[in-house]
Each structure stands twice: as C-alpha cells, then as structure tokens.
Amino acid sequence: xxxxxxxxxxxPDAKTSKATKYVSHLELGEPDKTFLxxxxxxxxxxxxxxxxxxxxxxxxxxxxEQVLGTECVIGYLHxxxxxxxxxxxxxxxxxxxxxxxxxxxxxxxxxxCEAVEKLLNIEAPPRAKYIRVILTELNRLASHQxxxxxxxxxxxxxxxxxxxxxxREEILKIFEKYCGARLTxxxxxxxxxxxxxxxxxxxxxxxxxxxxxxxxxEYEELLTTNRIWLERTKNVGVISKADAIALGVTGPVLRAxxxxxxxxxxxxxxxxxxxxxxxxxxxxxDTYDRYSVRMEEMRxxxxxxxxxxxxxxxxxxMAKVPKVxxxxxxxxxxxxxxxxxxxxxxxxxxxxxxxxxxxxxxxxFVNLQALxxxxxxxxxxxxxxxxxxxxxxxxxxxx
Amino acid sequence: xxxxxxxxxxxxxxxxxxxxxxxxxVVEPAIIFELLQILRDGxxxxxxxxxxxxHYPEREKQFDLLWILYSFSKNERxxxxxxxxxxxxxxxxxxxxxxxxxxxxxVFDMFGIRFDGHPDLKRILLPDGWKGHPLRKDYGIIxxxxxxxxANLGIESGQ
Numbered sequence: 025x026x027x028x029x030x031x032x033x034x035x036p037d038a039k040t041s042k043a044t045k046y047v048s049h050l051e052l053g054e055p056d057k058t059f060l061x062x063x064x065x066x067x068x069x070x071x072x073x074x075x076x077x078x079x080x081x082x083x084x085x086x087x088x089e090q091v092l093g094t095e096c097v098i099g100y101l102h103x104x105x106x107x108x109x110x111x112x113x114x115x116x117x118x119x120x121x122x123x124x125x126x127x128x129x130x131x132x133x134x135x136x137c138e139a140v141e142k143l144l145n146i147e148a149p150p151r152a153k154y155i156r157v158i159l160t161e162l163n164r165l166a167s168h169q170x171x172x173x174x175x176x177x178x179x180x181x182x183x184x185x186x187x188x189x190x191x192r193e194e195i196l197k198i199f200e201k202y203c204g205a206r207l208t209x210x211x212x213x214x215x216x217x218x219x220x221x222x223x224x225x226x227x228x229x230x231x232x233x234x235x236x237x238x239x240x241x242e243y244e245e246l247l248t249t250n251r252i253w254l255e256r257t258k259n260v261g262v263i264s265k266a267d268a269i270a271l272g273v274t275g276p277v278l279r280a281x282x283x284x285x286x287x288x289x290x291x292x293x294x295x296x297x298x299x300x301x302x303x304x305x306x307x308x309x310d311t312y313d314r315y316s317v318r319m320e321e322m323r324x325x326x327x328x329x330x331x332x333x334x335x336x337x338x339x340x341x342m343a344k345v346p347k348v349x350x351x352x353x354x355x356x357x358x359x360x361x362x363x364x365x366x367x368x369x370x371x372x373x374x375x376x377x378x379x380x381x382x383x384x385x386x387x388x389f390v391n392l393q394a395l396x397x398x399x400x401x402x403x404x405x406x407x408x409x410x411x412x413x414x415x416x417x418x419x420x421x422x423x
Numbered sequence: 424x425x426x427x428x429x430x431x432x433x434x435x436x437x438x439x440x441x442x443x444x445x446x447x448x449v450v451e452p453a454i455i456f457e458l459l460q461i462l463r464d465g466x467x468x469x470x471x472x473x474x475x476x477x478h479y480p481e482r483e484k485q486f487d488l489l490w491i492l493y494s495f496s497k498n499e500r501x502x503x504x505x506x507x508x509x510x511x512x513x514x515x516x517x518x519x520x521x522x523x524x525x526x527x528x529x530v531f532d533m534f535g536i537r538f539d540g541h542p543d544l545k546r547i548l549l550p551d552g553w554k555g556h557p558l559r560k561d562y563g564i565i566x567x568x569x570x571x572x573x574a575n576l577g578i579e580s581g582q
Contacts (some may be wrong), residue, residue, distance in 0.1 A: 099548035106533075107557050111564050142443055269469055269495070272522030283495065290498050354442050357491055357502065359472070370491065372477055381558075385473040385491075393525045422548060 063087045071100050075178045075408045078418030082395070082407065089403045094396045098389075101422035109382035114140050114214060114349045117382065122208040124384065125420040127170050130163035130199075131362040133212045138293055139358035139369040140214045141343075143351040152216035152341045153295040157332045158229060159202070159211055160294070161325040165236070166195040167363035167415075168318050168325075172243060175315075175412035179256045184246055191239045194232050201228065215345035229333050233326055240322055247315070257311040261398040261410035264309060271394045274387050275365025276317045277414060281309035287361035294360075299331045311413040318415075350377055364388050364415055384423060388416040424466055432458070447502035455505050456514040459490060463519055468492035468501060471520035474527055476534045480560045484508045486536060490516065507536070515541040533558035550575070 065086045071079040079100035085092040105124060109117045121136045122129035134156055141148060148156070173188035196206040201222055203211050211217065247253045263273070268281040278285060286303045288296040304320035306313025351373040359368030365387030374380040391414050398410045425439040425448070435458075438449035450458055462468040472491040479485055484506040493500050507513060515538035516523035527538045528547040535556035538544055546553060552575075554568045572580040 099546075099550070102548045104557060107562075107564060110560075145443070267521075270521040272471055272520065272526075285495060355445075355447075355502075356443055357445060357473075357500070366472065368473060368491070370473065370475060370489075381477045383473070383475040385475075389525065390522060393522060 064092065069407070071097075075411065077174065077411065077416060080392075080411070080416070080418055080421070082411075084404065084407065086404065089405075091399050091402055091404060091407060094399055094407070096392060096395060098392070098418070099422050101418050103423065105423040106382055106384060109379055111378065113377045114351070114379060117379070118212075118214065119208070119210045121384075122210055123419060124386065124423055125167075125362065125364065125367075125388065125417045126207055127417055128163050128167040128363045129208045130159050130211050131167075131360065131367060133210060134160050134294065135358065135360040135362065135367045135369055137212045137214050138360065139356055139371050140349070140351070142358055143354065143356045143371055143373055144214070144345070144349060145352075146215055146343045146345060148216045148294075148343055149340045150295065150337045151339045152212075152343075154332050154336045155217050155221060155341065156212060156294050157296065157299075158329055158336075159199070159209075161329045161332075162195045162198060162229075162232075164363045165322055165325050166192045168322050169195075171318065171363075171412075171415045172315075175409075175415075176247060176253075178408050178412045179253065181247065181250070181253060184243055187239065187243060187246070191236060194235065198225075198228055198232065201225075213342070213345075214349065216340070216342035218342075220341055226333050226336070229329060233330050233333075237323070237326060240319065244319060248319075254312065256405075256409055257315060257413075259308070260311045260402065260406050261413055262308060262310045263394055263398050267397055268309065268394070271397070272390045273365070273394050275361070275363070275391065275415075276314055276321065277365065277391055277394070279303065280306035280313040280317045282307055287359060287366060291359075293358075295332070296328075298335065299328045301328050311409055314413045348377060350375060359385065362387055364417070364420070365391055386420045386423060388414075388418075388420040389423075392416050392421055428458070428461070431461075445500065445502065447504060449504045449506070452505045452507055452511070452513065455503070456516070456519075458503065459492075459516055459519055462492060462501070462503070466494065467496045468494045470495060471516065471522050471526075472500070474516065474523060474530055476530050476536060476558075478534060478559045482506075486534060488513060488530070488536060509535075512537045512539045514539050515544075517541055532556065535559070 067084050067086060069084055070081040081097040083095045105120055108120055118136060121132040125132050169188040169192040173185035176184040199209050200206050203209050203219055263281055265281045265283060268278050282305055284303050284305050289303060301324045304317045306317050353373055353375045355372045357368055357370045359366050367387055368385030370383035371379050372381040395410060395414065399407050429436050432454055435451045435454040436448060437451065440447060470493040472493050475489050477487040486507050488505050488507060490503045513536065515527055525547060527541055528544060530536050531544055532546045532548055533556055552571055555562050567580055569580045572578060
C-alpha cells in the first residue's frame with residue numbers, strides 16, 4: 025500500500041494537478057456540448073431477448089433510466105393464420121388455432137369449435153360441454169402457472185419457475201393421457217369431442233385437485249409477502265379503469281383495474297352457467313393486483329373443475345354433425361374468456377365448405393397495445409415487469 | 424335504440440337486423456364516425472372489441488368494414504358495418520377508442536383500407552416494404568413478395 029502512495033518528488037506539482045482538474049459544465053454555466061450530455065436515448069429491446077417472452081421488439085425512448093415512450097414492433101411470428109383459414113375446410117382449420125396461443129391451446133380450440141357450431145346451428149351434447157369445461161379450466165391453470173413462473177423469473181425470483189413447471193407437468197400429463205398431445209392438443213372437434221374420457225380420468229383430475237391447492241399456497245408464500253416482489257410490483261405499470269376500457273384491454277388485466285367482467289359470467293358459453301365461482305377483481309390496476317387476480321383465478325378454476333367432475337353427465341360426446349360441413353350463408357362473432365382475455369372468432373360463411381373469412385380477435389394483441397401507457401415515466405426494469413404482467417404470447421399477437 | 428337512430432339518420436341506416444341472435448347495423452359510410460361516437464356516448468357501447476374487414480372482389484363496393492362493439496352496462500354486443508369501394512378512405516375511430524389504433528393498422532396492413540386522421544398508419548404485422556395486402560381475395564396464397572425475400576433474406580422465394 026505505502027509503495028503506491030509515495031509521491032515522486034519530481035513530477036507532481038500544484039500547477040499540473042490544477043490544469044487536469046475536472047470542471048463540470050454546470051459550474052461553468054455552459055450549454056451541453058457532448059453527446060453524453062444529451063438526455064434522450066433510443067434503445068432497442070428484443071426481438072431476441074428472454075424477457076420479451078418470444079420475439080417482441082420494443083423500441084424504448086429513455087431519459088437515463090426513465091422511459092419517455094415505447095413502440096412495439098411485432099409480426100416476427102406472423103404466419104397468416106387468417107389467410108390459411110380461407111383455404112382450408114372448417115374441420116381442417118381446427119388444429120391451426122392451437123398454434124396461436126400455444127400455452128392455452130385448449131381455449132383456442134373451444135372458441136373456434138363453438139363459433140362454427142353456432143354457425144351450423146348445432147349444439148354440443150352436455151357431456152361434451154363438461155369435458156370441455158374441465159380441460160379448458162385445467163388449461164387456464166397451466167397458462168397461469170407458466171405466466172407466474174416466467175414473470176417471477178423476469179423480476180428476479182427464480183424459485184417459482186421450478187415449482188410452477190413441476191406442477192404444470194401434472195396437467196400436461198392429463199392432456200397427454202386424454203388426447204396424446206401435451207401442448208397443441210386439438211382436444212375438441214366441431215360438434216363435441218373426439219375422444220371419450222379415458223379410464224380413470226375423473227380419478228386423475230380429482231387427484232390433481234387435491235394436489236395443487238397447497239402448491240398454490242406455496243407460490244404465494246414465496247411471493248406475496250416477499251419484500252423484493254412487493255417493491256417490484258406495487259404501483260408498477262398502473263392502468264386506470266377508464267384507460268383499460270378505452271384500450272380494449274380484457275382478461276385479468278382489465279379485472280385488476282376494477283372492472284368485474286368475465287365472459288364466463290357475462291355471456292356464459294359451454295356449461296359455465298352451471299357452476300358457482302367468483303370473479304376476483306383488483307383496485308389499483310398495478311402489477312401486484314394483476315398477480316393477485318390471477319392467483320385467485322387459479323383457485324376459482326379448481327372450484328369449477330371440481331364441480332364439473334362431480335356433476336359430469338353420461339351420454340354422447342358428439343352431436344350429429346354433417347360429414348361435409350356447409351354452414352348457411354351468414355356471419356357470426358363468438359368469443360370466450362381465454363386465460364389472457366377475450367378471444368373472439370368472427371367467421372363469415374358463403375355457404376361452401378371453406379370459411380369465406382375467419383377473423384381472430386386475439387386478447388394478447390390488444391392487451392399489448394396498453395404497454396406504452398403503462399410504462400411511461402417508469403424505469404427500464406419496469407418494462408420487463410409490465411411485459412410479464414400483460415401475459416402475452418407472441419404466437420397469438422402475430423398470428 | 425334502432426328506432427331512435429333511424430329517426431335521426433333516416434336512410435343513413437340501411438339495415439338493422441339480427442342473425443343467430445346477434446344484432447348488426449349496416450350504415451352509410453358518410454355517417455359512420457358520428458354514429459360510432461353516438462353509440463359510445465349515448466348508447467354506452469364503451470368497449471370496441473374489434474375492427475375488421477371482409478373483401479368481396481366481385482362487388483362494386485369491395486369491402487365490408489366492421490366494428491364490433493360491446494356495452495358493459497347493457498351486456499350487449501352490436502356489429503356496425505359499412506361498405507366501401509377500393510381506395511375509399513374512412514375516418515379513424517382512434518379519437519373515440521384508443522384501441523382502434525392497432526386494429527386499424529392491422530386492417531390497413533391486411534386490406535389496404537386507409538383511415539383518415541389515424542396518428543400513425545403503417546404496416547403492423549408485415550415488414551414495412553411489403554407489397555400487396557394479403558387478406559384481399561385476389562392475393563393468392565402462394566404469392567408473396569419475391570423482391571422482398573430476395574433483398575432481405577438473400578434467397579429465391581421458391582414460389
């Protein structure tokens with residue numbers, strides 16, 4: 025230590041040290057001169073960035089750490105799903121919808137099948153509707169678990185990821201036993217379900233229902249009162265009720281802003297009118313409220329599944345569907361409450377075997393538009409938190 | 424509601440009907456902005472679910488342009504439809520619903536319908552230099568912009 029501090033008597037003197045002394049521009053009262061003094065900086069986040077949950081590119085305009093504005097660049101996963109639909113028959117298009125929101129494929133299929141059924145003026149038999157509800161709610165749970173794991177990971181809590189993926193596996197096992205596929209399940213057909221439940225399906229589901237509630241408590245134990253989690257989520261990405269409605273935001277994001285609206289209650293489809301469940305809502309519209317809403321939704325999904333398994337009726341699982349589907353000329357809009365929000369299908373039939381037009385109203389696409397308003401004035405790290413809390417799936421944003 | 428609107432606009436409302444229990448209005452393009460404004464403010468259709476279009480190349484007015492609206496207080500949906508010719512512009516609904524921004528950009532991207540007064544009307548899903556609008560019926564499914572593929576990916580498109 026002392027060696028370094030010994031000064032060479034020849035070199036340093038009072039004159040030179042004064043000349044090299046740093047004088048700030050503020051002291052001199054001079055205007056900003058170099059590029060380093062400029063306040064605004066445009067930086068690019070993504071499309072290859074693990075925290076953007078896929079291929080989302082966000083252009084950020086920053087002042088230091090503060091976000092002044094954002095622009096999303098999307099379309100990297102665009103496959104032209106709507107165009108493909110016009111060149112396939114109604115039945116052939118069914119598996120394609122699974123590839124949009126690939127973490128909630130069952131919901132996508134449900135919305136599409138029900139829309140075409142409405143157009144054909146047929147209805148799925150009660151047993152098929154119950155099977156649909158069970159699988160869709162299991163899928164909602166799986167989707168929320170995936171969201172929680174990745175969202176917490178983005179914010180810096182690594183443990184929940186392992187817990188949620190471990191438990192989500194149990195749901196995927198049920199799917200695999202039911203229809204052979206884990207993710208892009210193609211579980212439903214127009215008019216009902218292709219497969220009868222396998223031997224021991226009810227037992228597996230009930231086993232899962234008993235297994236998972238303590239696990240959800242465990243996730244909450246890790247996060248709900250965790251100080252770092254609270255600091256990173258409370259008052260972050262706030263969106264007011266009025267803004268949320270004007271931006272067409274749906275699903276848990278809308279409910280966390282205080283709008284008690286869930287399509288399963290507002291306009292019940294499948295067999296949802298038969299079950300008791302609550303719609304959890306938040307008040308502040310911040311990231312923490314969205315987290316609480318989704319956690320509660322998981323528990324409500326379990327409630328629905330239990331009622332459905334207990335009450336599941338016997339009977340056929342497929343309605344009488346014509347071999348060649350030619351819905352009468354007309355238009356239909358049908359939407360369901362997917363895990364991310366309102367998933368709608370607008371289908372135009374010209375009376376032929378192929379749809380004239382299929383429009384998908386994706387919840388992720390519309391919700392992502394709220395990113396800009398939610399992160400203005402926040403810090404860069406909050407952008408990561410907000411992308412996570414919006415729960416977007418780029419396959420659905422880009423279609 | 425329909426009676427009131429008809430009284431106000433007369434022949435501006437061309438058709439008010441329902442199919443499979445879903446209500447829709449077909450109106451003249453000239454009154455569309457005013458009508459959407461009235462539907463939001465007067466009839467409480469505060470949530471714009473979707474904006475989309477359908478292409479009918481054999482018609483003189485080639486495009487159906489639709490707004491799907493929902494009212495939280497009434498728990499009711501309505502579809503408002505106008506018919507426009509190719510090249511005709513439509514007033515943007517962004518001052519009424521902020522959500523119209525991206526939805527209109529998508530309609531522009533896929534159909535080439537232009538919206539007057541849109542803050543930033545450009546392609547959203549396809550690359551900026553893309554040619555053509557894929558959801559038009561005359562855009563073939565194997566047709567793609569070969570120039571774009573050559574310039575940006577450096578390969579023959581092989582189509």
